[in-house]
Amino acid sequence: MTKIQFNQVDLFKALSNEARLKILYWLKDPTTHFDTKRQAIEEMNEVGVCVSLIRDKLEMNQSTTSQYLSTLQRAGLVEARRIGKWTYYKRNEQLIHELANFIETKL
Amino acid sequence: MTKIQFNQVDLFKALSNEARLKILYWLKDPTTHFDTKRQAIEEMNEVGVCVSLIRDKLEMNQSTTSQYLSTLQRAGLVEARRIGKWTYYKRNEQLIHELANFIETKL
DNA sequence: TTTACATATCGTAATATCGTGATATGATGA
DNA sequence: TCATCATATCACGATATTACGATATGTAAA
Numbered sequence A, B: 001m002t003k004i005q006f007n008q009v010d011l012f013k014a015l016s017n018e019a020r021l022k023i024l025y026w027l028k029d030p031t032t033h034f035d036t037k038r039q040a041i042e043e044m045n046e047v048g049v050c051v052s053l054i055r056d057k058l059e060m061n062q063s064t065t066s067q068y069l070s071t072l073q074r075a076g077l078v079e080a081r082r083i084g085k086w087t088y089y090k091r092n093e094q095l096i097h098e099l100a101n102f103i104e105t106k107l
Numbered sequence C: 001t002t003t004a005c006a007t008a009t010c011g012t013a014a015t016a017t018c019g020t021g022a023t024a025t026g027a028t029g030a
Numbered sequence D: 001t002c003a004t005c006a007t008a009t010c011a012c013g014a015t016a017t018t019a020c021g022a023t024a025t026g027t028a029a030a
Helices: A008-015 A018-028 A041-046 A051-058 A062-075 A093-105 B008-015 B018-028 B041-046 B051-058 B062-075 B093-105
Strands: A078-083 A086-091 B078-083 B086-091
Touching: A008 A018, A008 A062, A008 B008, A008 B018, A018 A051, A018 A062, A018 A078, A018 A086, A018 B008, A051 A062, A051 A086, A062 A078, A062 A086, A093 B093, B008 B018, B008 B062, B018 B051, B018 B062, B018 B078, B018 B086, B051 B062, B051 B086, B062 B078, B062 B086
Parallel strands: none
Antiparallel strands: A078 A086, B078 B086
16 A cells, blocks of 8 residues: 655666566566476466576576566566575566556656 | 557657656646746647757757657657747657556556 | 758767676575 | 585676767748
8 A cells, every 4th residue: 555666767767678578578477478397386476487487588698687687676676585596586566557557647 | 549559668768768757747737837928828738849948948958858859759759740940849648648558457 | 142040960978778708696405 | 515506796898878069951030
């Protein structure tokens, strides 16, 4: 219920790249876009998708993938959670919703 | 009623700049943001706001202002109309609405 | 037709972003 | 402890963006 706050320019910058848009789009429905043999369906839905899966799907190198994910994270569009060796990323649906709402009513 | 089509990356790039966001925001309600002694209220609402007024409010030079306006125009966010010496810019409300809708449902 | 005004375009230096390879960090297991 | 795997960070060249001054274009008015 708390109003999320965000930096408009950083948000739009994060979104103005094809690869980062793809990642966000894939994470909207992870189980249809990522290999469910390599990561469990429930885990994808609950904690997010690990960097290796995103990297393979993106077909860019590990460094680029990691940097893009942290750009998305700094903008607030995704959240990261480390469990053991893995870092899982998932979308911040509330922020994306608020962004749509901002564009509709305030921009 | 026709579905507007747009390039997501170009749109987000156009929006990822403080000055261009300001212009868009001012053009949402031109008569409260621009000098109605220098341009008639009805004209602002109907054909848009001329570059000089935008330039003065933006406090950037003429060249920068003109370039930013054409960036917004190429992205489809504003429309330009030349009348005599002046070029008037106004928002493309439909595209902005479709963008909000896209973020809410597709992104 | 010259002059003035409004806007667009060109050329630019400074700065930011892109995507990479190399290296560092952090966790696990032998 | 050491080796290995997953991820993050660093350094970098290539390319794009920023904002500007100078100049070109297009319109109208003297």
